[in-house]
Amino acid sequence: xxxxRKYVIPGDLVTTGPFRPEQNVILEGNxxxxxxxxxxEIYDDSVRVxxxxxxxxxxxxxxxxxxxxxHTSLSWELDINSCYVGFLPAQDVFGRDFxxxxxxxxxxxxxxxxxxxxxxxxxxxxxxxxxxxxRDLGKIDSGTLVKIxxxxxxxxxxxxxxxxxxxxxxxxAAVTIGQNGWVVVSCESHEGLLKAxxxxxxxxxxxxxANLTDQVKKMLESKSES
Amino acid sequence: MASHSVIDELKKTQILELLExxxxxxxxxxxxxxEISIETNAIPKANGSAKVRLGDTEVLCGVKIQPDRPFxxxxxxxxxxxxxxxxPLSHPTVETGPPQxxxxxxxxxxxxGIRESHMxxxxxxxxxxxxxxxxxxxxxxxxxxxxxxxxxxxxxxxAALLTSTTPKWTMxxxxxxxxDGEESPLPTTTIPASVTMGKIGNHIIVDPNGDEWxxxxxxxxxxxxxxxxxCALQKGGSDGFTQEEIVQCGEISVRVGxxxxxxxxxxxxxxx
Numbered sequence: 001x002x003x004x005r006k007y008v009i010p011g012d013l014v015t016t017g018p019f020r021p022e023q024n025v026i027l028e029g030n031x032x033x034x035x036x037x038x039x040x041e042i043y044d045d046s047v048r049v050x051x052x053x054x055x056x057x058x059x060x061x062x063x064x065x066x067x068x069x070x071h072t073s074l075s076w077e078l079d080i081n082s083c084y085v086g087f088l089p090a091q092d093v094f095g096r097d098f099x100x101x102x103x104x105x106x107x108x109x110x111x112x113x114x115x116x117x118x119x120x121x122x123x124x125x126x127x128x129x130x131x132x133x134x135r136d137l138g139k140i141d142s143g144t145l146v147k148i149x150x151x152x153x154x155x156x157x158x159x160x161x162x163x164x165x166x167x168x169x170x171x172x173a174a175v176t177i178g179q180n181g182w183v184v185v186s187c188e189s190h191e192g193l194l195k196a197x198x199x200x201x202x203x204x205x206x207x208x209x210a211n212l213t214d215q216v217k218k219m220l221e222s223k224s225e226s
Numbered sequence: 227m228a229s230h231s232v233i234d235e236l237k238k239t240q241i242l243e244l245l246e247x248x249x250x251x252x253x254x255x256x257x258x259x260x261e262i263s264i265e266t267n268a269i270p271k272a273n274g275s276a277k278v279r280l281g282d283t284e285v286l287c288g289v290k291i292q293p294d295r296p297f298x299x300x301x302x303x304x305x306x307x308x309x310x311x312x313x314p315l316s317h318p319t320v321e322t323g324p325p326q327x328x329x330x331x332x333x334x335x336x337x338x339g340i341r342e343s344h345m346x347x348x349x350x351x352x353x354x355x356x357x358x359x360x361x362x363x364x365x366x367x368x369x370x371x372x373x374x375x376x377x378x379x380x381x382x383x384x385a386a387l388l389t390s391t392t393p394k395w396t397m398x399x400x401x402x403x404x405x406d407g408e409e410s411p412l413p414t415t416t417i418p419a420s421v422t423m424g425k426i427g428n429h430i431i432v433d434p435n436g437d438e439w440x441x442x443x444x445x446x447x448x449x450x451x452x453x454x455x456x457c458a459l460q461k462g463g464s465d466g467f468t469q470e471e472i473v474q475c476g477e478i479s480v481r482v483g484x485x486x487x488x489x490x491x492x493x494x495x496x497x498x
Contacts, residue, residue: 067234079232112235145234184236 005041008034014047015040022048038151039208052208056082056150056180058119058128063137065145065178066130068113071105078115078130081150081180086130088117093132114140114184116176140176143186146197148204150181155207156200163203163213170220171196195220231319233440241441245429252281252435257478259421259433262381262486264493266389274390274412276493278382281435282372287364287382289390291412293353293402294361304351305361308337310368310379317371335460336366336379336420339449343418343457346387350413353395358402360392362412373439376447376460380420381490387412388494416452417490419483423448423475425465430474432482446472448479452487456480 008014014025014032021027024036025047034040038051056064058080066078066086078086091098093108109115116137122128132138148156156177157164168175173187173196183200187193199216206212241251250256260281269275274289294305310333312320325333340346351360364383368375394408424434424442434442444463451457456476461467467475 067232069232110235112232112238114234114236140236143236144240145236 005039007038008040008049009037010035012040014049015042018045020046022046024049024051050154051151053149054151056080058082058084058086058122059179060119060122062119062179063177064117064119064130064180065140065176065182065184066115066117066180067182068109068111068115070111071109073100073105076105076109078117080117080128080130080178081147081182082128084122084127086117086119087127088115088130088132092130109139114145116140116178116184140184143174143176143184144193144197146183146185146200148181148183148200149207150179152204152207153177153179153181155212156183156203158213163216166213166217167196167199167220170217171199175200231317231440233437237437238441241438242427245426245431250431251437256429257432257482259377259482259486260435262489264381264385264489266385266493266497272386273392274386274388276382276385276389278378278385280374280378280381280433282370283368283374283378283436284370285366285368285375285378285382287366287379287386289386289412290363290365291390291392292361292363293358293395296352296356296359301356301359302352303348304346304359306337306341306346306348306364307361308340308364308366308383309333310336310366310375312368312371312375315370316368320371331460331462332375332379333366335376335447335458336383338460339380339418339420339447339458340364340383340387341458343416343449343451345384345414345416345418345451347413347415351392353402354397357400358395358397360395362387362390362392371436373434373436374422376422377420377433380418380449381486384418385490385493388414388417388490389497417487418449418451418457419486419490420447420449420458421479421482421486422446423478425463425467425471430471430478432478446475448475448483450480450483454480454484 012034014034016030021032025032032047034049036051038049040049064080066080069077069079074090076088080086094103117130117132120129120131171192173185173192176184185196263279265277268277269288272288273291277286312329314320366379390412391409392412394405395402423446424431425444443465447460449458
């Protein structure tokens with residue numbers, strides 16, 4: 001199997017053969033062609049292109065970090081670092097017996113609040129529907145927001161979460177990663193927080209480097225000695 | 227910046243908590259402006275120009291000097307007009323279209339600082355009284371936004387004017403005609419330095435960056451001239467300043483303004 005990564009631009013032939021086209025590629029005949037600038041990855045039966053940059057495109061069931069921009073009497077608008085605005089209906093927070101007359105939305109979430117949320121529905125014809133009614137979702141009360149490129153999120157998580165687990169263990173920080181590239185870091189110690197932030201920024205800047213895990217590990221260890 | 231930019235509450239809390247300890251998010255002292263870099267003659271074809279970086283805020287100013295009709299009540303004075311514009315590439319919330327109120331305010335505050343300090347000796351810019359005078363137009367574009375455009379624009383306009391050269395015109399057949407090869411520096415009398423201070427809680431901070439700008443309760447921009455006299459002032463934001471705070475801001479603006487004036491002088495000398 002050839003799983004060679006290569007840089008592609010829109011229109012480039014990634015590969016030919018019986019592969020399933022995944023993100024940012026299209027199938028024409030038996031040719032798989034890239035639709036964005038990025039790194040192509042060929043797996044056993046599928047092909048995808050990881051874009052080098054770009055805004056977040058919502059995907060159903062993605063965990064995202066959102067920032068409340070404003071609200072109407074029926075819903076909140078969330079900034080989810082996308083070209084789309086997240087739409088969080090009031091029923092989702094207040095429950096089924098929500099009444100637009102009796103309940104004041106800003107009592108639960110006000111402008112500037114950060115929430116951990118999930119994309120409940122999205123089909124490109126309307127703004128993504130957001131939900132916070134699930135375990136571990138809802139308003140974020142502490143921590144620091146770190147912004148990275150959405151395309152670097154898989155690298156920050158690493159294979160089966162290896163990268164982020166390493167960062168969390170080395171710094172004792174709790175890291176919530178939104179698929180939209182917004183990351184909330186909270187840590188008891190100030191040094192741990194700074195180190196975790198630095199590690200996340202390092203992943204963001206050096207996502208294309210081959211032995212990144214080792215580099216991050218080295219940075220985390222070297223700082224802990226000093 | 228634009229009216230829609232919302233700062234997240236966690237950052238806002240962090241900024242306030244740090245200020246309670248006398249610290250700022252980027253490690254500066256409360257009365258310390260960000261690093262300023264001034265590049266003069268950034269536009270070769272303009273009569274004068276300057277590109278100013280104030281931290282991550284970047285603005286470009288070009289000066290155009292040309293004959294113009296005087297204002298009816300100011301026939302013995304030249305014309306000075308300063309405009310400002312935000313480019314959509316400067317910040318995600320900026321859109322094209324007619325200028326929004328805060329952009330109009332930006333242009334006016336910048337204009338006022340230069341006008342009321344009497345930086346340009348407009349009486350020397352008369353070609354023929356009541357008929358034709360020299361017009362000086364300083365146009366500013368904001369390339370990158372990270373808070374405090376007032377000061378960045380003011381420094382850019384001042385530096386551009388300080389390094390401007392004006393051609394010479396004479397009246398021939400009732401029309402201003404260019405005299406070839408005669409150029410002189412723009413007649414200036416003083417160097418205005420604007421200092422913008424933000425108020426967060428009870429703390430006064432100089433040169434707020436983008437995050438601080440978004441979490442500010444009130445702001446004040448004070449422009450001083452070379453003698454250290456206050457010549458222009460603009461207050462904004464919903465909160466107020468106490469009398470003591472205003473006095474404190476005045477003192478800060480004189481002290482910080484003096485340092486900035488040195489930088490502007492350096493830029494002027496560097497271009498000669």
